[in-house]
């Protein structure tokens with residue numbers, strides 16, 4: 001259950017008067033989700049999502065909410081945060097930061113076909129381009145610096161074989177980040193967690209990306225790699241599905257062409273994207289937060305994917 005802070009219509013009605021959305025008519029909790037308390041709300045203006053942030057604070061939230069607003073204003077399909085009468089996107093409710101965003105239609109597509117992957121590739125490229133003039137900088141908080149701090153904390157929990165894999169990969173990625181090829185990669189705001197459960201579809205039509213709370217500034221190629229490693233694989237084996245890979249990469253490339261340096265970095269970046277989620281899943285598994293709130297994801301899934309991306313050739317990026 002993902003309503004950690006409960007809100008009634010009586011609580012909501014006076015709070016809502018600061019937003020230009022008319023009267024609140026109905027509120028219902030959203031059961032899925034693991035981080036925050038989420039609600040669908042109906043107002044005189046339409047349907048919205050209210051989120052009460054359980055972990056992020058008032059200093060951290062402007063980056064995420066302003067990025068979503070910036071992207072929405074440029075036609076990227078993401079929930080648009082609604083400002084109150086003072087222009088604020090984040091306002092206290094029951095003493096915690098809260099925001100109202102537009103509701104996306106549809107549901108997550110958990111068994112994607114090439115047509116869905118092409119939609120995601122197109123919107124991802126549009127999102128990267130639209131983020132170029134976003135002026136707030138926040139690093140991806142789950143990138144190399146975090147990996148280097150976190151690896152020593154989890155090594156003791158791993159088998160000798162996996163310890164070796166983790167040490168080899170952090171050494172490889174640390175060295176790769178110093179190369180001219182890596183330094184030539186385009187960067188900007190990225191979603192960094194664009195898994196199947198963070199995108200809405202209405203049939204074959206994408207209606208939006210959401211859950212931006214791992215977003216940060218990083219290489220665009222890392223974002224592509226994270227997305228490919230979830231959307232374009234056989235979930236049981238972790239093997240890439242070529243039809244879905246080609247559909248996503250070609251659609252992305254048609255909007256924002258890949259560069260020569262990105263082609264050179266592609267396999268390393270697929271490894272980085274697998275490594276990032278292997279590490280965070282191992283960390284969450286052995287150092288869980290409030291246990292009753294969180295069923296840790298299976299770390300072996302991304303260990304398997306990492307081994308495959310190291311040992312097998314990866315499909316080339318399209319070239320101009």
Ligand SMILES: Nc1ncnc2c1ncn2[C@@H]1O[C@H](COP(=O)(O)OP(=O)(O)O)[C@@H](O)[C@H]1O
Pocket residue numbers: 002030032033034035036037038049079101102103104105197210211
């Ligand atoms: N803007 C939105 N429009 C429609 N549904 C949404 C929106 N934001 C969240 N949801 C719904 O709420 C659920 C939980 O949201 P999520 O961001 O995954 O929560 P958490 O941050 O707690 O993990 C999603 O699976 C989705 O069904």
Ligand SMILES: N[C@@H](CCOP(=O)(O)O)C(=O)O
Pocket residue numbers: 034193195197198211277280281297
């Ligand atoms: N996608 C990550 C974990 C983040 O969870 P989310 O539900 O907020 O996307 C993983 O699979 O490890």
